[in-house]
Amino acid sequence: MKTTLLMATTLDGKIGRNSSHLVDWAGREDRKLFIKLTKDAGVIIMGSNTFDTIGEPLPKRKNIVLTRNKSRIKETLPNALSGDENLIFTDKTPEEIVKDLIAQGFKSVVLIGGSQINSLFLKAKLINKIYVTIVPRFFGTGLSMLSEETDVKLDLIKTQQMPNGHILLIYSVHY
Numbered sequence: 001m002k003t004t005l006l007m008a009t010t011l012d013g014k015i016g017r018n019s020s021h022l023v024d025w026a027g028r029e030d031r032k033l034f035i036k037l038t039k040d041a042g043v044i045i046m047g048s049n050t051f052d053t054i055g056e057p058l059p060k061r062k063n064i065v066l067t068r069n070k071s072r073i074k075e076t077l078p079n080a081l082s083g084d085e086n087l088i089f090t091d092k093t094p095e096e097i098v099k100d101l102i103a104q105g106f107k108s109v110v111l112i113g114g115s116q117i118n119s120l121f122l123k124a125k126l127i128n129k130i131y132v133t134i135v136p137r138f139f140g141t142g143l144s145m146l147s148e149e150t151d152v153k154l155d156l157i158k159t160q161q162m163p164n165g166h167i168l169l170i171y172s173v174h175y
């Protein structure tokens with residue numbers, strides 16, 4: 001299973017101003033990349049704060065939302081993770097989620113944030129590739145890509161200049 005983390009960040013390394021900040025600031029090219037990679041994979045994983053900023057499941061993709069909120073999890077049908085349902089709330093571990101997706105025939109999955117869920121998957125050594133769009137602006141304060149202390153090295157695979165001064169960086173993770 002190929003697990004790709006897809007993020008946009010400001011030049012000062014912020015992925016959002018706060019936990020409820022919608023990512024509507026990363027530009028058209030980043031949005032196009034997001035749609036392509038997530039639709040190609042067919043499945044996305046995110047934390048409940050990120051889901052709440054979007055407010056609804058993204059169409060034509062399985063949306064897996066991590067939460068510890070039991071009443072949200074109860075809204076999900078018992079076999080949803082292995083079935084056709086489009087929106088799944090779960091408190092399964094990253095390893096269990098990936099195992100379920102492999103069993104269902106998915107070959108890749110895109111992790112779309114936020115900080116907490118990125119750290120959770122990195123700690124489980126389940127992120128293989130990272131796509132980061134650097135957006136030329138500053139927030140000054142805000143959330144970084146990870147919520148916990150870590151020391152993981154990355155190998156640069158590719159850099160690509162995008163319109164409007166955006167830069168795409170692609171890394172593989174060196175565990």
Ligand SMILES: NC(=O)c1ccc[n+]([C@@H]2O[C@H](COP(=O)([O-])OP(=O)(O)OC[C@H]3O[C@@H](n4cnc5c(N)ncnc54)[C@H](OP(=O)(O)O)[C@@H]3O)[C@@H](O)[C@H]2O)c1
Pocket residue numbers: 006007008009014015016017018019020021022023046047048049050051053066067068069090091092112113114115116117118120143147
């Ligand atoms: N720039 C970008 O590309 C980008 C992309 C995505 C998101 N973001 C930004 O990231 C921010 C949100 O990130 P965040 O770190 O605040 O939140 P998050 O990672 O999206 O979600 C955190 C939530 O996930 C659930 N959770 C955490 N650990 C869990 C576990 N082990 N098992 C089950 N559920 C777990 C909890 O939900 P419950 O509280 O429901 O239990 C927790 O509150 C927003 O500002 C958003 O805009 C930016």
